Amino acid sequence: MSEDKAVTPSAQSGGATLTKDAAPGETLLKVTGLQKHFPIRKGLLQRQVGAVRAVDGLDFEVKSGETLGVVGESGCGKSTMGRLITRLLEPTAGTVEFEGKDITHLGVSAMRPMRRDVQMIFQDPYSSLNPRHTIGTIVSAPFKLQGVMPEGGIKKEVQRLLSVVGLNPEHYNRYPHEFSGGQRQRIGIARALALNPKMVVADEPVSALDVSIQAQVVNLLDDLQQELGLTYVIIAHDLSVVRHVSDRIAVMYLGKIVELADRDSLYKAPMHPYTKALMSAVPIPDPRRKSAKSERILLQGDVPSPISPPSGCRFHTRCWKATQICTTTEPPLLELKPGQQVACHHPENFADQAPQDTVLLTVAKRAAELVADEVLAESAETSAAVAAEVAETVAPAPAEATSEGDAGDSGDSGDSPAKEK
Structure with a gap:
């Protein structure tokens, strides 16, 4: 297979x-x-x-x-x-x-x-x-x-x-x-x-x-x-x-596809926060790591009712990266990398798709308390690095330069909940 x-x-x-x-x-x-x-x-x-x-x-x-x-x-x-x-x-x-x-x-x-x-x-x-x-x-x-x-x-x-x-x-x-x-x-x-x-x-x-x-x-x-x-x-x-x-x-997630990718890309670098939370729950069959600190992401609350799903992105009620745009605008399923599609305004391991919106929701700050500091820091660093890499590989344009700078700001905002703890 x-x-x-x-x-x-x-x-x-x-x-x-x-x-x-x-x-x-x-x-x-x-x-x-x-x-x-x-x-x-x-x-x-x-x-x-x-x-x-x-x-x-x-x-x-x-x-x-x-x-x-x-x-x-x-x-x-x-x-x-x-x-x-x-x-x-x-x-x-x-x-x-x-x-x-x-x-x-x-x-x-x-x-x-x-x-x-x-x-x-x-x-x-x-x-x-x-x-x-x-x-x-x-x-x-x-x-x-x-x-x-x-x-x-x-x-x-x-x-x-x-x-x-x-x-x-x-x-x-x-x-x-x-x-x-x-x-x-x-x-x-x-x-x-x-x-x-x-x-x-x-x-x-x-x-x-x-x-x-x-x-x-x-x-x-x-x-x-x-x-x-x-x-x-x-x-x-x-x-x-x-x-x-x-x-x-x-x-x-809740009746929609939030990420679609080939196997290797999905497991090495998941781009949707929900996918990253799922991957963190997979146990590692290594007895030598039984005493290692777990970096499992614990999602807050339960899946909302499919009778009245949340507006905008359906995962924003449990996401640690949710901002105001996530509550109003549903993200389309876009191919951000070759063979990897994701529906997210603030994807992991990629440049921010909504860099102008950096203020986290209250529910996102509460959800971030369940995410390890190492995971938040890694997410911000990786997103910033990928944004810089994308800017280098694509022909430079004013809009892309602005996006790169804002992506770095968004990465800093990703660490803000950890600092409040």
Whole structure:
């Protein structure tokens, strides 16, 4: 799933030849302005009094053969986004294009052929399998629904799929309750791969599994991608898993993407304050550092309600860099570095996008008290250094010179909360 791994457009697996139409690197999925609002109804007449803005404007692309990881806190809209792009939910607004075809509002009959190309692995391996059906019936269901007759018969193909995901083909007639959680998830993977899909959306495929089993399932998904040329959208909250499997990573917060970047850039130099806080929470598996002082960033408060999200930047109620512009103007998702997009007025590791606004909000000063002094100082120094580097690489202009000077002032303001402590 990493960039150095070759993805084969076609592969020979068992008796079936899998051919991919989209060449590696071509855009397979394109999402524009995607929204999903769940209505809130009250009263005898069930009048709508509000809406839960689960997904509120997403724009991204997924290229053939790559793995896009999606991370964020619980309730940020990750799973809803996964169900929208697989058309298990009807979008409120926006468009979903698959291989250049708009599938946003296709009906059941029109979506049936597309179901072969887009499959989903569900989060809970217990509730996603019908306990009254045998494993053979569950995995063979896609063939019967699509009217596909594999070479050698359905039973032979199902047994081959079971062996591909690491299960015993002789378990064909067993029921889900006879399997462990990891084995059930493998059954769900076999069902998703039955019709040779081009894209698989995995909704937290390992979160319900024991840690010792998680690595096996992740490695299985990795091997299947290389063998079958799959494209993945993996939704997860475990940042270590996402780093291992993803080529690019999208960070979601309260229904929006706040940062989208390739894996190495995101983990080495996160640009959104929320992303930096998430990265600081990743434990370092080094026994020699168990007594070292932690520089974890503790965010203040909880995620605001998606029923009435904050104005402007939705993260400003918890951000230690928030200023007045963050409360009034929503930052657009811009590509500030090659391959790295961020929606922030005061990004980390980059020149300030709103250098004229340097007065921190009261909530930002309180949030800064939960951030280590070293982190604040490093943030100011890095932002100032990057601003100077950008000014050197780009042809000098009066506006850029002013921006560089203001960026240095903004970096000083970033240290002001620490001085007040």
